[in-house]
Amino acid sequence: MQIHISTNDGVPIYLQVVNQIKFLIASGRLAAGAELLPIRVLASQLLVNPNTIARAYRELEMAGIVEKRRTNGTYVSEQGSPLARRERVKILTERIDALLAEASNLGVELDDVMKLVQQRYASIQSTRVNQSLQNQE
Amino acid sequence: MHDPFPSATPPIVDIRRLSRHFGEKQALNDVSLTVPRGGVFGLIGGNGAGKTTLIKHLLGMLKPQHGTVQIFGLDPVANPVGTLGRIGYLSEERDLPDWMRVGELMRYTQAFFPNWDDSFAEELRDAFDLDKNARVKTLSRGQRARAGLLVALAHRPELLVLDEPSSGLDPVVRRDILGAIIRTIADEGRTVLFSSHLLDEVERVADRVAIIHQGRILLTASMEEIKQQHRRVTLRFETTQDQPPALVGTLSSTGSGYEWTYVCSGERIQLHRAAEAIGATVVDDAALSLDEIFVSRILS
Numbered sequence: 001m002q003i004h005i006s007t008n009d010g011v012p013i014y015l016q017v018v019n020q021i022k023f024l025i026a027s028g029r030l031a032a033g034a035e036l037l038p039i040r041v042l043a044s045q046l047l048v049n050p051n052t053i054a055r056a057y058r059e060l061e062m063a064g065i066v067e068k069r070r071t072n073g074t075y076v077s078e079q080g081s082p083l084a085r086r087e088r089v090k091i092l093t094e095r096i097d098a099l100l101a102e103a104s105n106l107g108v109e110l111d112d113v114m115k116l117v118q119q120r121y122a123s124i125q126s127t128r129v130n131q132s133l134q135n136q137e
Numbered sequence: 138m139h140d141p142f143p144s145a146t147p148p149i150v151d152i153r154r155l156s157r158h159f160g161e162k163q164a165l166n167d168v169s170l171t172v173p174r175g176g177v178f179g180l181i182g183g184n185g186a187g188k189t190t191l192i193k194h195l196l197g198m199l200k201p202q203h204g205t206v207q208i209f210g211l212d213p214v215a216n217p218v219g220t221l222g223r224i225g226y227l228s229e230e231r232d233l234p235d236w237m238r239v240g241e242l243m244r245y246t247q248a249f250f251p252n253w254d255d256s257f258a259e260e261l262r263d264a265f266d267l268d269k270n271a272r273v274k275t276l277s278r279g280q281r282a283r284a285g286l287l288v289a290l291a292h293r294p295e296l297l298v299l300d301e302p303s304s305g306l307d308p309v310v311r312r313d314i315l316g317a318i319i320r321t322i323a324d325e326g327r328t329v330l331f332s333s334h335l336l337d338e339v340e341r342v343a344d345r346v347a348i349i350h351q352g353r354i355l356l357t358a359s360m361e362e363i364k365q366q367h368r369r370v371t372l373r374f375e376t377t378q379d380q381p382p383a384l385v386g387t388l389s390s391t392g393s394g395y396e397w398t399y400v401c402s403g404e405r406i407q408l409h410r411a412a413e414a415i416g417a418t419v420v421d422d423a424a425l426s427l428d429e430i431f432v433s434r435i436l437s
Contacts, residue, residue, distance in 0.1 A: 007337040008426055008428075011424060012361065012364050040323045043323065048319075048341045048342065049177055049343065050322065
């Protein structure tokens with residue numbers, strides 16, 4: 001559970017924790033049913049106030065992304081998957097918006113952007129195939 | 138500012154209208170401050186702002202010239218035994234007896250504190266890699282701070298007071314100090330008050346913050362309120378402006394021509410309405426780090 005806190009950009013720390021845990025779940029690095037680090041452990045690891053971590057976990061719990069089980073521990077919800085999908089779309093949308101803005105600044109037309117995306121996809125796929133072939137040898 | 142969780146328990150620290158001068162210099166000017174039980178309270182201010190003078194009043198080392206100071210509901214000057222035994226204190230100078238060995242320092246300090254926890258003290262000594270037989274005089278600056286921290290923590294005080302704990306220390310020792318603060322409040326009901334000018338540290342660990350400047354408290358609020366109530370907005374005007382047009386709550390402003398950036402106190406919606414009212418569009422709007430808030434408060 002890798003989380004990185006920055007105090008330079010003004011985003012409240014609890015929100016940084018919430019966003020990064022959402023990201024970890026959406027990207028599959030925290031699977032449904034996985035246990036989050038205990039509040040004190042994460043607080044000591046990140047060197048932030050335990051109340052801040054507790055606040056972040058509460059937000060995630062209210063959003064149904066994680067759940068408390070009995071008294072011990074906080075776990076990624078089993079029904080977290082549709083939410084994770086929505087979160088994935090949201091993350092991608094932000095990236096796409098940034099890409100489109102950049103393309104527009106550079107004067108690249110949408111058609112060309114689409115072509116480039118497909119080229120990159122093909123190139124990445126062929127690298128992957130080569131790698132897995134090599135691994136099999 | 139409104140406290141959403143008024144606590145039934147009396148505050149750990151209750152300072153009312155405290156003033157103090159040293160000769161001509163007014164060190165504290167009509168300071169009122171309460172520190173609730175539990176959590177971490179960050180006292181922030183530049184050099185000579187009055188932080189250390191304030192802390193010395195809490196420990197009964199200075200007697201109020203005007204106003205009152207209460208700690209655990211007691212006057213620390215009249216009740217040193219009832220208050221000091223419940224406080225762990227690390228001074229900025231980390232004034233430890235130089236001639237003692239670390240082991241002697243631990244035994245010596247233990248004698249003052251009935252609640253001294255021997256196994257916790259040993260655990261800390263081990264974690265801080267302090268040699269029992271080393272003389273305090275020979276310790277590096279970082280090891281000296283760790284030794285001071287050890288004797289401040291080992292009696293598990295109700296209130297831990299740290300005056301500029303990180304000043305002049307390397308990042309590794311600073312991690313130890315932040316870790317100690319976090320461990321202290323992770324134990325139910327204990328309270329930490331620390332002064333600092335290293336605002337990224339304060340932002341990480343403090344629940345509540347007071348900004349002190351030239352002996353006055355400029356602002357005291359929860360970290361969340363402070364973050365919510367300060368923003369940096371960039372406004373675009375329809376015509377070029379020679380001076381930044383007045384915006385409600387402005388602490389500082391920079392810019393030229395069509396675009397001006399303001400650091401303001403006020404919530405997001407209020408600021409957007411105020412911008413609209415002076416005929417400007419908000420082109421950028423961001424939350425601020427504690428560092429930026431502090432600087433604009435001090436300079437305004």
